[in-house]
Amino acid sequence: MKMKKFINSQESLTKELLEGFALAHGDLVTLLPANTVVNKKLANANRVTIVTQGGAGHEPALSGFVGEGMLDVSVVGDIFAAPGPQACVDAFKLADKGKGVLYIVLNHAGDMLTGNLSMKQAAKEGLHVVKVVTQEDVSNAPRENSDDRRGLVGCVPTYKIAGGAAAGGKSLEEVAAVAQRFADNMATLAVAARGATHPSTGNMLADLAEDEMEIGMGQHGEGGGGRSAMKSADETAKIMLNALLADLSIKSGEKIMLILNGVGATTLMELFIIYRKCVEIAKEKGIEIVANYVGELLTVQEQAGFQMFVARMDDELLGYWNAPCNTPYFKRGL
Amino acid sequence: MTSFIKKREVLYMLLSRDSLSSMFRSAALLWQENVTRLGEIDSRFGDGDHGITVGKMAGAILSRLNGFENESIKSFIEGLSSDIMGINGGSAGPLYGTLFEGLSAPLSDETEINAPLLKAMFTGAQDALFEITKARVGDKTMMDALIPAVTAARGAQGDVLAVLNAAAAAAARGCGDTENMVSKFGRARSYGSQTIGVPDAGAVSAALLFEGFNNLKGGEQQ
Numbered sequence: 158m159k160m161k162k163f164i165n166s167q168e169s170l171t172k173e174l175l176e177g178f179a180l181a182h183g184d185l186v187t188l189l190p191a192n193t194v195v196n197k198k199l200a201n202a203n204r205v206t207i208v209t210q211g212g213a214g215h216e217p218a219l220s221g222f223v224g225e226g227m228l229d230v231s232v233v234g235d236i237f238a239a240p241g242p243q244a245c246v247d248a249f250k251l252a253d254k255g256k257g258v259l260y261i262v263l264n265h266a267g268d269m270l271t272g273n274l275s276m277k278q279a280a281k282e283g284l285h286v287v288k289v290v291t292q293e294d295v296s297n298a299p300r301e302n303s304d305d306r307r308g309l310v311g312c313v314p315t316y317k318i319a320g321g322a323a324a325g326g327k328s329l330e331e332v333a334a335v336a337q338r339f340a341d342n343m344a345t346l347a348v349a350a351r352g353a354t355h356p357s358t359g360n361m362l363a364d365l366a367e368d369e370m371e372i373g374m375g376q377h378g379e380g381g382g383g384r385s386a387m388k389s390a391d392e393t394a395k396i397m398l399n400a401l402l403a404d405l406s407i408k409s410g411e412k413i414m415l416i417l418n419g420v421g422a423t424t425l426m427e428l429f430i431i432y433r434k435c436v437e438i439a440k441e442k443g444i445e446i447v448a449n450y451v452g453e454l455l456t457v458q459e460q461a462g463f464q465m466f467v468a469r470m471d472d473e474l475l476g477y478w479n480a481p482c483n484t485p486y487f488k489r490g491l
Numbered sequence: 492m493t494s495f496i497k498k499r500e501v502l503y504m505l506l507s508r509d510s511l512s513s514m515f516r517s518a519a520l521l522w523q524e525n526v527t528r529l530g531e532i533d534s535r536f537g538d539g540d541h542g543i544t545v546g547k548m549a550g551a552i553l554s555r556l557n558g559f560e561n562e563s564i565k566s567f568i569e570g571l572s573s574d575i576m577g578i579n580g581g582s583a584g585p586l587y588g589t590l591f592e593g594l595s596a597p598l599s600d601e602t603e604i605n606a607p608l609l610k611a612m613f614t615g616a617q618d619a620l621f622e623i624t625k626a627r628v629g630d631k632t633m634m635d636a637l638i639p640a641v642t643a644a645r646g647a648q649g650d651v652l653a654v655l656n657a658a659a660a661a662a663a664r665g666c667g668d669t670e671n672m673v674s675k676f677g678r679a680r681s682y683g684s685q686t687i688g689v690p691d692a693g694a695v696s697a698a699l700l701f702e703g704f705n706n707l708k709g710g711e712q713q
Binding site: 212244 | 573579
């Protein structure tokens with residue numbers, strides 16, 4: 158597949174997309190040098206603040222969730238590439254309003270290295286930062302080895318839950334504990350129907366035959382799961398939801414959050430057809446879906462497919478999920 | 492005492508600032524030549540950006556070299572480390588930034604580097620990387636080139652050229668060995684045994700670094 162994208166130069170992709178993003182949402186965010194996106198109301202924050210970091214090319218994630226009630230600072234690297242640690246340490250200092258900083262990192266090799274190096278530096282400088290890692294891809298490691306699980310769309314609801322707890326006036330240790338509890342009880346499975354091209358190189362990321370799909374792909378379309386012939390929406394929904402519920406040992410009577418995250422080229426039409434089946438399966442099993450989202454939160458360029466996300470919920474977590482927030486791509490209670 | 496030693500050896504008993512400059516320049520140029528190839532290797536089982544990152548790191552070395560005459564060897568390499576840490580290069584930025592930080596660790600205010608100090612610098616690079624990655628020989632990462640290079644450098648008899656030669660040869664062998672390995676770290680890990688037959692992109696860039704260091708031009712000494 159030849160790359161067909163409306164871009165100018167490959168070198169300026171990240172810079173230009175961030176400039177456009179900041180111009181489009183200038184009421185909510187400010188773009189600082191070093192690819193740092195900041196909540197416009199950060200100056201008035203008298204609470205724990207939240208910082209994240211990661212590569213670009215996954216819009217609206219991650220910076221699309223900067224604003225009141227979710228993220229305060231997002232440090233962007235380059236396309237699919239983590240930022241360096243110094244930019245993150247600078248972000249901690251910028252974000253800290255005296256109540257400490259929660260630092261959310263997705264489990265990917267580059268992000269984790271930057272995460273560890275920036276925490277080391279933060280400790281050296283006496284900064285009050287607690288790190289929470291999101292790692293929930295059930296396809297590449299069993300739950301016992303969750304350190305090997307990749308971080309997929311689960312970072313986004315984690316931002317929301319943590320943001321809700323922070324807005325509620327909790328201490329840094331309490332906010333981190335809430336975010337960790339949520340993260341420990343979430344699981345994601347991805348399916349791809351068609352790969353994407355890397356916008357900087359034009360190289361194909363994962364190659365799927367016309368009639369194939371693959372369950373269990375990473376953030377960037379890396380392979381790793383099972384390939385099979387294309388299945389119907391209902392069959393796909395059933396395989397994926399059952400795998401997630403089994404991974405989390407969700408039983409009848411429990412409450413869950415269910416997110417269907419389109420990764421770029423799969424239509425809302427398809428996502429709604431899948432969602433309908435998920436609700437039917439949950440009902441049969443006596444599981445209550447108390448929170449949901451169907452749409453694009455974290456994309457992988459023009460890849461076709463979606464990520465199905467399930468988290469075990471309780472009343473406290475649900476309260477944080479439903480708390481008001483105002484970010485470019487996620488709003489509540491306005 | 493140097494008058495008893497053949498000319499070539501006189502030149503390389505120590506690495507002067509000019510030789511060091513030549514070492515880093517040739518490494519950067521070799522990286523630049525291999526940007527496309529590294530991108531292609533990384534697209535097989537990674538996310539395809541290692542070539543881009545290596546190109547940015549080469550650019551960081553070349554631009555830092557412009558100011559080398561105004562700073563000490565230690566501050567030059569330290570500066571290089573922080574430039575590379577800051578390039579937004581996924582895992583390669585922090586890894587190579589740490590490698591350079593480790594290279595500078597044993598230095599103080601030297602104006603020349605002798606063989607024992609060069610060995611200490613390579614050892615410093617390895618120690619620094621050991622602190623941030625659990626990858627070791629056999630895991631199909633840059634460490635498959637770096638660890639053998641450092642081991643060979645430490646065991647090398649003779650002058651700084653012998654140390655650089657030994658490191659480059661061992662790094663190339665270690666990199667070649669990654670072709671037959673299964674990836675255990677990074678994104679390629681999810682592909683398991685499918686990764687056999689393709690070298691690790693990080694091992695290739697690490698071997699190129701040592702090859703570049705070894706390409707320093709003797710003529711620039713005079």
